[in-house]
Amino acid sequence: xxxxxxxxxxxxxxxxxxxxxxxxxxxxxxxxxxxxxxxxxxxxxxxxxxxxxxxxxxxxxxxxxxxxxxxxxxxxxxxxxxxxxxxxxxxxxxxxxxxxxxxxxxxxxxxxxxxxxxxxxxxxxxxxxxxxxxxxxxxxxxxxxxxxxxxxxxxxxxxxxxxxxxxxxxxxxxxxxxxxxxxxxxxxxxxxxxxxxxxxxxxxxxxxxxxxxxxxxxxxxxxxxxxxxxxxxxxxxxxxxxxxxxxxxxxxxxxxxxxxxxxxxxxxxxxxxxxxxxxxxxxxxxxxxxxxxxxxxxxxxxxxxxxxxxxxxxxxxxxxxxxxxxxxxxxxxxxxxxxxxxxxxxxxxxxxxxxxxxxxxxxxxxxxxxxxxxxxxxxxxxxxxxxxxxxxxxxxxxxxx
Amino acid sequence: xxxxxxxxxxxxxxxxxxxxxxxxxxxxxxxxxxxxxxxxxxxxxxxxxxxxxxxxxxxxxxxxxxxxxxxxxxxxxxxxxxxxxxxxxxxxxxxxxxxxxxxxxxxxxxxxxxxxxxxxxxxxxxxxxxxxxxxxxxxxxxxxxxxxxxxxxxxxxxxxxxxxxxxxxxxxxxxxxxxxxxxxxxxxxxxxxxxxxxxxxxxxxxxxxxxxxxxxxxxxxxxxxxxxxxxxxxxxxxxxxxxxxxxxxxxxxxxx
Amino acid sequence: xxxxxxxxxxxxxxxxxxxxxxxxxxxxxxxxxxxxxxxxxxxxxxxxxxxxxxxxxxxxxxxxxxxxxxxxxxxxxxxxxxxxxxxxxxxxxxxxxxxxxxxxxxxxxxxxxxxxxxxxxxxxxxxxxxxxxxxxxxxxxxxxxxxxxxxxxxxxxxxxxxxxxxxxxxxxxxxxxxxxxxxxxxxxxxxxxxxxxxxxxxxxxxxxxxxxxxxxxxxx
Numbered sequence: 001x002x003x004x005x006x007x008x009x010x011x012x013x014x015x016x017x018x019x020x021x022x023x024x025x026x027x028x029x030x031x032x033x034x035x036x037x038x039x040x041x042x043x044x045x046x047x048x049x050x051x052x053x054x055x056x057x058x059x060x061x062x063x064x065x066x067x068x069x070x071x072x073x074x075x076x077x078x079x080x081x082x083x084x085x086x087x088x089x090x091x092x093x094x095x096x097x098x099x100x101x102x103x104x105x106x107x108x109x110x111x112x113x114x115x116x117x118x119x120x121x122x123x124x125x126x127x128x129x130x131x132x133x134x135x136x137x138x139x140x141x142x143x144x145x146x147x148x149x150x151x152x153x154x155x156x157x158x159x160x161x162x163x164x165x166x167x168x169x170x171x172x173x174x175x176x177x178x179x180x181x182x183x184x185x186x187x188x189x190x191x192x193x194x195x196x197x198x199x200x201x202x203x204x205x206x207x208x209x210x211x212x213x214x215x216x217x218x219x220x221x222x223x224x225x226x227x228x229x230x231x232x233x234x235x236x237x238x239x240x241x242x243x244x245x246x247x248x249x250x251x252x253x254x255x256x257x258x259x260x261x262x263x264x265x266x267x268x269x270x271x272x273x274x275x276x277x278x279x280x281x282x283x284x285x286x287x288x289x290x291x292x293x294x295x296x297x298x299x300x301x302x303x304x305x306x307x308x309x310x311x312x313x314x315x316x317x318x319x320x321x322x323x324x325x326x327x328x329x330x331x332x333x334x335x336x337x338x339x340x341x342x343x344x345x346x347x348x349x350x351x352x353x354x355x356x357x358x359x360x361x362x363x364x365x366x367x368x369x370x371x372x373x374x375x376x377x378x379x380x381x382x383x384x385x386x387x388x389x390x391x392x393x394x395x396x397x398x399x400x401x
Numbered sequence: 402x403x404x405x406x407x408x409x410x411x412x413x414x415x416x417x418x419x420x421x422x423x424x425x426x427x428x429x430x431x432x433x434x435x436x437x438x439x440x441x442x443x444x445x446x447x448x449x450x451x452x453x454x455x456x457x458x459x460x461x462x463x464x465x466x467x468x469x470x471x472x473x474x475x476x477x478x479x480x481x482x483x484x485x486x487x488x489x490x491x492x493x494x495x496x497x498x499x500x501x502x503x504x505x506x507x508x509x510x511x512x513x514x515x516x517x518x519x520x521x522x523x524x525x526x527x528x529x530x531x532x533x534x535x536x537x538x539x540x541x542x543x544x545x546x547x548x549x550x551x552x553x554x555x556x557x558x559x560x561x562x563x564x565x566x567x568x569x570x571x572x573x574x575x576x577x578x579x580x581x582x583x584x585x586x587x588x589x590x591x592x593x594x595x596x597x598x599x600x601x602x603x604x605x606x607x608x609x610x611x612x613x614x615x616x617x618x619x620x621x622x623x624x625x626x627x628x629x630x631x632x633x634x635x636x637x638x639x640x641x642x643x644x645x646x647x648x649x650x651x652x653x654x655x656x657x
Numbered sequence: 658x659x660x661x662x663x664x665x666x667x668x669x670x671x672x673x674x675x676x677x678x679x680x681x682x683x684x685x686x687x688x689x690x691x692x693x694x695x696x697x698x699x700x701x702x703x704x705x706x707x708x709x710x711x712x713x714x715x716x717x718x719x720x721x722x723x724x725x726x727x728x729x730x731x732x733x734x735x736x737x738x739x740x741x742x743x744x745x746x747x748x749x750x751x752x753x754x755x756x757x758x759x760x761x762x763x764x765x766x767x768x769x770x771x772x773x774x775x776x777x778x779x780x781x782x783x784x785x786x787x788x789x790x791x792x793x794x795x796x797x798x799x800x801x802x803x804x805x806x807x808x809x810x811x812x813x814x815x816x817x818x819x820x821x822x823x824x825x826x827x828x829x830x831x832x833x834x835x836x837x838x839x840x841x842x843x844x845x846x847x848x849x850x851x852x853x854x855x856x857x858x859x860x861x862x863x864x865x866x867x868x869x870x871x872x873x874x875x876x877x
Contacts (some may be wrong), residue, residue, distance in 0.1 A: 292491035
């Protein structure tokens with residue numbers, strides 16, 4: 001008797017142990033990413049462009065220096081020049097270097113109208129969060145960002161004119177990549193969902209159970225396991241030329257990337273949808289047909305609404321895969337990080353961005369962790385919102401659980 | 402006792418049915434009389450439900466099913482190639498053994514059929530829903546919760562809902578495949594009363610395992626055995642003085 | 658193996674009990690008739706006592722039949738058998754009663770019976786006994802032909818009864834018969850006739866068990 005007890009307890013212990021291990025591993029991974037990435041997490045990361053642009057400028061003709069008093073309160077780390085109407089502070093950039101950053105520019109300050117000495121716009125503003133790299137003066141030593149904000153402000157106050165102002169716009173942000181990722185999600189779903197769900201409906205509701213169809217199902221099932229890089233090659237070979245031919249794209253672009261991803265996802269969507277269609281009890285089909293409804297009406301009015309939660313799962317799975325997909329995209333969209341995102345141009349998704357960060361010299365692990373954290377948050381938000389939307393949708397169509 | 406010969410709604414002759422190689426129905430010949438309850442009895446797997454499904458062509462859903470013979474509905478063979486199957490099914494409705502309301506509201510369940518046929522007018526739909534529920538003796542119990550899920554009803558109520566759903570199509574014939582075998586005795590009694598009431602307006606064919614039920618509510622009874630009809634006649638004769646020994650053995654329970 | 662073993666057993670037991678009751682009624686009848694023929698007063702007293710047993714049997718069998726009905730909801734042949742039995746045990750019980758009545762009449766007839774009437778009464782007794790025997794046979798074998806034979810024999814009994822009345826009126830006119838004797842013999846003969854009727858009833862219910870028709874009316 002006790003032998004059986006021991007066996008029972010061992011099995012029970014093993015089950016508990018497995019659950020514990022799984023939970024521990026998951027917590028560890030998320031925890032590690034969280035700890036590493038938390039430091040660099042801030043709103044600017046999401047909104048800023050990636051590429052910082054450096055401008056060399058000088059002051060406009062006929063500028064006026066005044067007393068730019070302001071009522072604003074600055075904390076002790078911020079240094080304000082009333083002469084120039086400029087507040088600077090020390091900070092670290094998104095890569096971790098020490099920089100001098102603009103915290104406030106008085107609206108009347110001449111620094112609002114700077115003359116660009118280089119290419120691009122002729123008039124530029126000095127905006128908050130820009131980095132001052134170097135201020136050159138006539139007849140005085142330049143103020144460098146390496147010397148700190150306090151010194152820079154002091155030097156400014158000691159001068160009435162500026163020969164050159166070298167500053168950099170904000171950079172290092174991942175805004176472009178986020179937008180690309182969102183575009184990819186939407187486009188891929190637009191391609192993959194209708195085709196996938198349609199195919200699943202055909203296979204489950206209309207196709208006869210003959211050899212051909214069974215082979216077809218097996219084939220689709222096999223495809224779910226094909227490594228995505230193969231699809232990436234295919235995307236490069238087919239979709240890139242296709243989009244180049246049909247649109248004004250010239251290289252791998254977001255549309256071709258979405259198409260490639262759609263093909264990757266198609267088997268998964270078909271299979272998950274098929275499974276959720278199968279689960280709908282035949283009783284409903286019989287009842288509907290016996291009432292004189294046609295097969296199409298039965299499928300669209302009874303079966304699909306009931307399979308909705310399964311299709312939803314398919315969608316969520318798809319989104320997860322899209323966000324995480326990197327190998328295939330490397331070929332189909334390319335790896336250049338862009339700030340201005342166009343559908344017909346190459347870009348990167350967040351995952352590829354991480355890859356790009358990690359292949360830099362030196363590898364930027366903290367930033368990658370931060371991006372990973374952001375990805376997790378996007379996935380969480382998407383999950384919750386899709387679940388909420390589906391609840392309302394199901395209630396509206398009278399499909400009640 | 403003399404039987405007044407009613408009109409024949411269905412006339413079936415020489416009906417053979419095959420599932421692939423297996424013959425499930427052999428040379429079935431039987432009339433179904435208008436506005437009567439015809440009960441089909443017999444042991445499990447003897448073809449009663451299969452036969453029932455030939456009357457509204459639900460057997461079409463089974464790929465391997467082949468049918469030869471005459472199944473005449475109002476003198477038209479329903480297996481003729483030009484037959485409008487959807488139209489047939491609006492005239493010949495079916496209620497199944499396990500109550501199968503759609504996972505929608507009570508209202509939507511009843512309105513489903515008419516909506517599929519194109520009815521859109523809210524008032525008309527409301528009227529049909531109320532009429533059908535009243536005819537199915539369910540209106541009083543659900544009139545204040547039409548928007549609630551049909552699945553919140555009890556088993557017996559769900560089955561009456563399915564009957565109401567069928568009635569909403571205004572059929573001529575209602576086929577019932579063991580409609581009470583999944584229900585408790587009280588729900589069963591309610592539905593039996595309903596059937597006796599419905600036969601004033603509808604022709605009913607009911608498959609049942611419960612012989613007392615067949616004795617209680619049917620006018621004619623057909624005894625099926627191994628795909629054949631052994632005996633068909635007035636219910637009172639079948640249950641008092643059956644002509645065939647096999648019928649006798651079955652209804653006295655000497656064999657199952 | 659047939660299903661409903663329990664129903665089968667109950668029906669077999671019912672048939673056995675009916676057969677026993679019938680045997681008892683028949684033997685009582687025989688003894689009553691013998692007592693009458695031989696003016697055996699002792700035998701007559703025995704017969705009167707035994708009638709209680711027959712009455713008891715009727716109650717027992719009625720109980721059993723009702724039990725089968727409420728428990729097993731019999732249909733078809735089972736139904737006809739059980740309801741037919743319920744009806745014919747009444748007639749069996751009446752036959753037992755009449756046997757007792759005949760025995761009682763015998764007690765009132767001291768001295769032998771007028772020899773002129775005796776042959777007819779003996780003949781009647783014999784036929785009536787045959788009829789009861791035959792009706793029981795029809796019942797036990799559930800045989801329509803035998804039952805029909807019983808019904809036909811009834812005419813004979815009726816005829817003999819008429820003959821007896823004729824004879825007795827003649828004897829009365831010729832003052833050859835005692836008034837007392839006359840009345841009791843007449844009553845006994847009437848009882849004979851009644852027994853014959855009951856045998857016919859039993860036969861008719863046997864036909865119902867077989868075909869569902871009673872006196873040519875379908876009861877369903």
